[in-house]
Amino acid sequence: MHKRIFSKVFIIILSYTLSSCYICNFPLYEYPPDWKGISKRDSVLAYYSKYLNGKKIFLDPGHGGEDRKNRSKDGKIIEADVNLRVALYLREYLQKAGAVVIMSREEDKTVPLYLRSELANQSNADLFISIHHNAPAKWEDDYTNYTATYYHAKEDSYEYEPCERDIAKYIQRDLSYVMGNPGGLGSFDGTYSDYEIYPGEGFSVLRKTKIPAVLVECAFHTSRLENLRLNDEVFNQIQAWGIFRGIGKYYRAGIPEIVIIKDSVFYKNNLLKIAFMLKDSSGINPKSIRVYFNKEEVSFQFVNNIVSLGITVNDNKENFLRVICANKNGNHSLPFHKKILINKNDEVKILDIN
Numbered sequence: 001m002h003k004r005i006f007s008k009v010f011i012i013i014l015s016y017t018l019s020s021c022y023i024c025n026f027p028l029y030e031y032p033p034d035w036k037g038i039s040k041r042d043s044v045l046a047y048y049s050k051y052l053n054g055k056k057i058f059l060d061p062g063h064g065g066e067d068r069k070n071r072s073k074d075g076k077i078i079e080a081d082v083n084l085r086v087a088l089y090l091r092e093y094l095q096k097a098g099a100v101v102i103m104s105r106e107e108d109k110t111v112p113l114y115l116r117s118e119l120a121n122q123s124n125a126d127l128f129i130s131i132h133h134n135a136p137a138k139w140e141d142d143y144t145n146y147t148a149t150y151y152h153a154k155e156d157s158y159e160y161e162p163c164e165r166d167i168a169k170y171i172q173r174d175l176s177y178v179m180g181n182p183g184g185l186g187s188f189d190g191t192y193s194d195y196e197i198y199p200g201e202g203f204s205v206l207r208k209t210k211i212p213a214v215l216v217e218c219a220f221h222t223s224r225l226e227n228l229r230l231n232d233e234v235f236n237q238i239q240a241w242g243i244f245r246g247i248g249k250y251y252r253a254g255i256p257e258i259v260i261i262k263d264s265v266f267y268k269n270n271l272l273k274i275a276f277m278l279k280d281s282s283g284i285n286p287k288s289i290r291v292y293f294n295k296e297e298v299s300f301q302f303v304n305n306i307v308s309l310g311i312t313v314n315d316n317k318e319n320f321l322r323v324i325c326a327n328k329n330g331n332h333s334l335p336f337h338k339k340i341l342i343n344k345n346d347e348v349k350i351l352d353i354n
């Protein structure tokens, strides 16, 4: 009997010792080598300023104000606050690299979802990043934890903009790397379509935002591991650093430009002729080019970086042109959508679509 009690006590003492050692010795996170020292950090910021200088980035820290209900089991980790801290540190890094940063909120206040997209669209920014932390479907689950970066729609949908997936990939890779938190098994590279959550609709904030947009779920604020570090401001800086590096690397890979050659636009006998130049310093991948006319994919010629097409169209009708291409680094062109109007005198007008 005595023996049994002794062995029980021994096991309790041993497991307590092991668990306490485990907690105190376990590194909750590591300092990224390029972030650790101020001078090293500054040199990295200066390096990325080559690609970020003058870029306009819209940051959207999710929730806040009346919307503060997402929190950890013990109530100490409040998603709205973590999102804001990460966004403010990210702003600091982006500004130091010469980017112009606009935010949907800079403090704990209510910003309705529709307004976040509206502000982003009005800002005319180059990029929209919504920052969040995730929670599982079952609230008692405090184990699930992964990083995820969402883009809008799916590849087979006309609404899908491949450049958003490119941005998502870059941010996801560097964020998950600095956090030591991989991208989950639901996706090969940690990027997810928002149709996975709301089929055919996606997230309102991504659907309604017309500038290239992604939504980052940095980690699960409900996770036991994340509970130990999400309120640590040093860790929030590291999270922001991961997103910053992702943005910098995305712009470093270049973005192809599509420029309509004005003299090429011509309409006669129901035939519209139009040509555009594809420009990129790393070169254009010819296999990536896709041209849509009134939402139908059409054929074209591609010679010397010039895409030319001839399409039969009726006048007095609105026509829509869309072009997609990618450079040799794999980065796609920004959304390129034009409205083409032809009047009775066979004059062609090309308008931007916002």
Ligand SMILES: [Zn+2]
Binding pocket: 062, 063, 070, 079, 132, 133, 134
């Ligand atoms: Zn959220």
